[in-house]
Amino acid sequence: MKWSLSELRKFQNTAFTFEEHLSLEDVSNRQDVLDVSDIFTEGSIKNSGHEFYVDITIQARVKMVDSRSGEDVFYDLSVNSFETYDETLEADEKLEDPSLHPVLHELDLEPVIRELINVSIPEVYSESNELPDSSNTDNWxxxxxxxxxxxxxxxxxxxxxxxxxxxxxxxxx
Structure with missing residues (x-):
């Protein structure tokens, strides 16, 4: 999901919209996340001088290990984010705002999509309401x-x- 800045500047007065199904390999390095599939992104990019504002929605299906039962379960992930790409920022500049990104010749959304998916996957997820039998909770x-x-x-x-x-x-x- 890359666009050149000159291509995006053609949409000076209107928003550039996109919809795309992605197939990304190795999205997460967590051991409890087995697969991230059916990634669908949609959104818009607005140009304002040297800044590009990206409003993005990501939907994905995450196959992960159930925290209680150890079984494979699916988690439907939905993320909305607003990101800003700025041409005046240096690539190695330390930024306090995680939604602010430097951009030089092309706007690449893939690293941001990977990051948004990773930070939105829950640390603990279970479809079961009961504790496993081996949880030693008899006297709780x-x-x-x-x-x-x-x-x-x-x-x-x-x-x-x-x-x-x-x-x-x-x-x-």
């Missing part, structure tokens, strides 16, 4: 509030004697 309790936890919280036997110091008139009945 789930509390709805801190008050419920505090009420059920066991008291350290070494501090049990101090409990009498905090009794109020209400609890002495």
């Amino acid at each position: 309790n789930v509390y709805g509030s801190i008050e419920a936890y505090e009420k059920d919280k066991p008291v350290d036997p070494r501090l049990k004697k101090l409990e009498t110091l905090f009794k109020t008139d209400e609890t002495e009945d």
Whole structure:
């Protein structure tokens, strides 16, 4: 997905629109991401002097390992982003804004698409609502509030004697 800047300048008063199905190899190097396929991008590029504004939507199907069951599952990814390419920036210049990119002769969206996909894939994903059998959660309790936890919280036997110091008139009945 590359366009020369001279080609994009032809659309000075209107937005250049694009729609494309991509096939990218090795999109993610994470071990739990098995494949990223059906990548579809669409968007528009607007030219404003030395800056090019890219409004992009990416949709992809991510095959990854379920965090709980270990099975292969599919995650439908959808990313919307607004990126700015600037001709006045140097290629090796350190930029604080991750959506700002230097551009010289051609605008290449592939590195940005790869990055957007990578940062949008969830770290943990599961289609199951239940914990696996081997999770050792037999003695776990789930509390709805801190008050419920505090009420059920066991008291350290070494501090049990101090409990009498905090009794109020209400609890002495």
